[in-house]
Amino acid sequence: MHLHLRKALQDMRNNRFLNAITVATIALAVIIVGAFSLFVINAGDLLNTWRQGLRLMVYLEDGLPPDRRPRIEDTLRRMPEIERLQFISKEAAMALLRSQMSRHAALLDGLTQNPLPEAYEVEVRHGVERQMESLAERIEQIAGVEEVAYGKQWIKRFGGLVELLGIIGYALTGLFSGAAVFFVANTIRLILYGRREELEIMRLVGASERFIRTPFYIQALLQGFMGGLVGIGTLYLVYRFTAGDMAATLGGFGFSFRFLPWTAVAGAVLSAMVVGWLGCFASLKQFIASS
Amino acid sequence: MQPAHPPAIIRLYRVTRRYGVQKALDAVSLEIPANAFVFVTGPSGAGKTTLLKLLYLGLKANEGQVIVDGMNLARMDRHRIPILRRRLGIIFQDYKLIATRSVYENVALVLEAAGTPHRAIAAGVNSVLRTVGMEKRRDALPPSLSGGEQQRVAVARALVGEPRILLADEPTGSLDSVSAGVVMDLITRFHQRGGTVLVATHDQHLIRSVPARVIHLEGGKLVEILPCSDPGPLDR
Numbered sequence: 001m002h003l004h005l006r007k008a009l010q011d012m013r014n015n016r017f018l019n020a021i022t023v024a025t026i027a028l029a030v031i032i033v034g035a036f037s038l039f040v041i042n043a044g045d046l047l048n049t050w051r052q053g054l055r056l057m058v059y060l061e062d063g064l065p066p067d068r069r070p071r072i073e074d075t076l077r078r079m080p081e082i083e084r085l086q087f088i089s090k091e092a093a094m095a096l097l098r099s100q101m102s103r104h105a106a107l108l109d110g111l112t113q114n115p116l117p118e119a120y121e122v123e124v125r126h127g128v129e130r131q132m133e134s135l136a137e138r139i140e141q142i143a144g145v146e147e148v149a150y151g152k153q154w155i156k157r158f159g160g161l162v163e164l165l166g167i168i169g170y171a172l173t174g175l176f177s178g179a180a181v182f183f184v185a186n187t188i189r190l191i192l193y194g195r196r197e198e199l200e201i202m203r204l205v206g207a208s209e210r211f212i213r214t215p216f217y218i219q220a221l222l223q224g225f226m227g228g229l230v231g232i233g234t235l236y237l238v239y240r241f242t243a244g245d246m247a248a249t250l251g252g253f254g255f256s257f258r259f260l261p262w263t264a265v266a267g268a269v270l271s272a273m274v275v276g277w278l279g280c281f282a283s284l285k286q287f288i289a290s291s
Numbered sequence: 292m293q294p295a296h297p298p299a300i301i302r303l304y305r306v307t308r309r310y311g312v313q314k315a316l317d318a319v320s321l322e323i324p325a326n327a328f329v330f331v332t333g334p335s336g337a338g339k340t341t342l343l344k345l346l347y348l349g350l351k352a353n354e355g356q357v358i359v360d361g362m363n364l365a366r367m368d369r370h371r372i373p374i375l376r377r378r379l380g381i382i383f384q385d386y387k388l389i390a391t392r393s394v395y396e397n398v399a400l401v402l403e404a405a406g407t408p409h410r411a412i413a414a415g416v417n418s419v420l421r422t423v424g425m426e427k428r429r430d431a432l433p434p435s436l437s438g439g440e441q442q443r444v445a446v447a448r449a450l451v452g453e454p455r456i457l458l459a460d461e462p463t464g465s466l467d468s469v470s471a472g473v474v475m476d477l478i479t480r481f482h483q484r485g486g487t488v489l490v491a492t493h494d495q496h497l498i499r500s501v502p503a504r505v506i507h508l509e510g511g512k513l514v515e516i517l518p519c520s521d522p523g524p525l526d527r
Binding site: 002003014198201202203204205206207208209211 | 347349370372373374376377379381387388389391392400401403404405409448452
């Protein structure tokens with residue numbers, strides 16, 4: 001194995017330019033696919049953060065008799081998805097609105113009566129964020145409930161966008177992996193044709209096909225490994241430079257921008273090696289068949 | 292009881308090899324005993340090189356049987372060809388050295404391909420380079436060597452694996468008389484140590500320089516076998 005590794009490294013030194021192009025191609029593929037993964041992972045995190053922070057506002061019918069409210073509250077408390085709830089009276093709602101409007105609160109002075117409805121602010125248990133829509137529908141069925149509100153359209157659209165980008169990410173992964181395999185295959189093919197005579201001499205002196213092929217496979221795996229590392233390293237540097245700005249922008253939402261988990265990093269490097277191996281396999285198969 | 296003659300190490304039975312419609316070898320049959328020294332001669336295009344190529348499976352026979360060191364080449368699986376070639380030492384007229392590898396690496400390649408341990412490779416290569424007088428040029432690249440030196444490296448490469456049979460195709464064809472003498476001396480010493488030698492050449496001077504049997508080919512046919520004082524039969 002040591003001998004094959006030495007031969008592979010020797011080949012890489014002798015074909016520096018081709019080797020650099022291959023590594024750069026694999027690195028580029030890793031950067032593009034990695035950037036997409038980074039976006040999808042963080043967008044997913046952001047979506048979850050928003051979902052976790054979601055509260056339902058259960059608005060009650062105007063003029064609801066006071067004895068009906070305890071029954072509504074009791075029904076809500078018995079729902080397993082609900083963590084806690086808080087009653088907001090018309091007066092409390094007005095006070096809250098005044099505090100939110102601050103300098104423009106004087107506009108509310110002209111109101112002859114309080115138009116705000118009584119409401120319950122409902123906090124759901126962790127893990128049921130994705131069932132918000134059905135939960136809201138069930139609460140709306142309760143007699144005396146006028147409307148249930150939450151940012152469902154927004155969340156739905158953003159979730160849809162994240163899913164779409166995830167699908168595009170998969171497609172790009174396939175596309176760039178294919179391109180990288182093609183590049184590695186061509187690099188190895190060029191090296192093989194450049195060394196055709198040498199390989200023929202090796203065969204004549206008793207070298208087996210395995211003996212001839214192994215250094216090429218090692219070379220391709222090393223190219224994949226290096227391409228993977230360069231790609232992930234570049235992505236990490238970009239992340240380091242931009243993470244601060246992203247955190248400042250999104251920190252207010254209780255969200256922290258994170259890099260790819262180590263499993264994804266290892267997966268990216270391994271995938272890059274597989275890409276290298278596949279490229280080598282394709283070109284060797286063709287070369288052996290033609291020789 | 293010992294047999295009267297050593298057994299045949301190479302057998303050809305009605306071997307034909309065609310290039311298109313042209314017959315390079317036409318129903319050639321012969322037996323070469325172990326430890327024989329044989330010249331294969333004839334004019335250009337007689338089939339000398341083709342005969343040698345059939346023995347190391349550089350070509351396959353279209354018809355007939357070729358048996359080398361007990362291996363039937365007609366039935367040989369592609370994956371077993373390296374096993375055959377490791378039993379042979381091959382010297383080419385154009386040396387066939389790898390230009391980008393040093394003298395040492397060119398010779399070591401044979402042992403590396405055979406899976407020889409690293410230390411044994413170093414010992415074997417240094418020893419054979421001493422034998423051919425190239426130990427001081429071990430780090431040189433082939434293009435920097437003279438023709439004679441390159442052929443000596445080629446002989447070293449052919450001998451380092453301790454083959455049973457040495458095949459040489461015009462080994463002195465492009466060498467001056469001094470270098471040719473050195474190369475033939477190395478080949479003769481291999482024969483004296485018990486190896487079987489087949490040299491394809493049309494150089495009559497070379498043929499007369501070594502006591503050996505001569506197989507004469509013409510137009511792909513075996514036309515004459517000239518025996519010599521060497522022991523062993525050489526039958527058609």
